[in-house]
Amino acid sequence: FTEVLEGxxxxxxxxxxxxxxxxxxxxxxxxxxxxxxxxxxxxxDDQLEYFLDRLFTSKxxxxxxxxxxxxxxGPYLNEDARLIGCVDPECDVVRxxxxxxxxxxxxxxxxxxxxxxxxxxxxxRVQRASxxxxxxxxxxAAVLTPSSTEGPPATTPLPRVELVYIPNHLFYMxxxxxxxxxxxxxxxxxxxxxxxxxxxxxxxxxxxxxxxATIVEGHDDxxxxxPHPRLGWFSEATPxxxxxxxx
Numbered sequence: 001f002t003e004v005l006e007g008x009x010x011x012x013x014x015x016x017x018x019x020x021x022x023x024x025x026x027x028x029x030x031x032x033x034x035x036x037x038x039x040x041x042x043x044x045d046d047q048l049e050y051f052l053d054r055l056f057t058s059k060x061x062x063x064x065x066x067x068x069x070x071x072x073x074g075p076y077l078n079e080d081a082r083l084i085g086c087v088d089p090e091c092d093v094v095r096x097x098x099x100x101x102x103x104x105x106x107x108x109x110x111x112x113x114x115x116x117x118x119x120x121x122x123x124x125r126v127q128r129a130s131x132x133x134x135x136x137x138x139x140x141a142a143v144l145t146p147s148s149t150e151g152p153p154a155t156t157p158l159p160r161v162e163l164v165y166i167p168n169h170l171f172y173m174x175x176x177x178x179x180x181x182x183x184x185x186x187x188x189x190x191x192x193x194x195x196x197x198x199x200x201x202x203x204x205x206x207x208x209x210x211x212x213a214t215i216v217e218g219h220d221d222x223x224x225x226x227p228h229p230r231l232g233w234f235s236e237a238t239p240x241x242x243x244x245x246x247x
Contacts, residue, residue: 002069002070002073002074005066005069005070006066006070006074008066009063009066009067009070012059012063015059016056016059019052019055023052049243064086064166064169067085067086068085068086068087069085071083071085071086072084072085083167086166086167086168087164087165087166088164088165088166088167089164090162090164091162091163091164091165091166091167091170092160092161092162093160093161093162093163093170093215093222094124094126094159094160094161094215095160096167096170096171096174097124097174097213097215098144099171100171100174100175100178101122101144101174101178101213102144102146103175104175104178104179104182105119105146105182106146107179108179108182108183108186109146111183112186119146119182119186120182120185120186120210120211121143121144121145121210121211122143122144122145122178122210122211122212122213123143123144123210123211123212123213124143124144124212124213124214124215125212125213125214125215126159126161126214126215126217127214127215127216127217128216128217129216129217129218129219161215161217161222163222174224177224177226178211178213178226181211181226182211185210185211211226212226212227213225213226214226214227
């Protein structure tokens with residue numbers, strides 16, 4: 001049974017790429033370059049959005065169950081004995097945030113290679129709420145800078161924030177958020193003619209050329225916030241943020 005599940009997982013490993021290619025071809029056929037794009041709000045678009053949402057939601061759930069079963073009952077043991085299958089009962093949120101930032105910084109450095117841009121710092125703030133009504137009672141902060149080597153990122157001076165979660169999932173989400181935030185910050189600074197040399201700025205980020213990652217540890221959950229003082233989207237764009245076709 002475990003071998004069958006592993007075969008299913010391997011057979012569907014490229015589903016996301018194939019669906020993305022199909023959507024891109026479909027939009028090219030329906031809306032050639034130079035014409036209005038999708039997003040007209042037709043019933044066909046809504047039905048396709050519903051299908052894609054259910055498809056990706058189901059894929060994430062099924063893949064998680066398959067990976068968990070294979071890692072628990074399969075022949076391969078996790079290198080980290082603390083893990084229970086793919087679940088880490090003591091998932092270190094700050095460490096994953098640091099690793100995600102370093103990976104996103106390397107990707108952005110490659111994207112802007114030769115352009116003279118320096119990758120922004122990442123300001124981390126950790127807040128711990130004593131209760132849901134009193135709000136955050138304790139806050140600690142630190143600054144992450146891109147690592148100069150390909151080795152493991154430096155340990156941040158922040159305390160551990162732990163939760164029971166799947167480290168790979170959390171890393172992927174944090175990486176995507178930070179990658180987009182870093183690129184948006186650099187692009188915005190270049191458009192406005194601001195200095196992009198992070199070494200010329202203090203840790204308070206007075207120039208605005210940085211991203212801030214806030215981790216709020218509650219009693220039953222952990223919340224991530226990635227704001228930026230001069231970035232975001234217009235209110236009319238909000239309905240498009242959770243769609244696949246309307247950009």
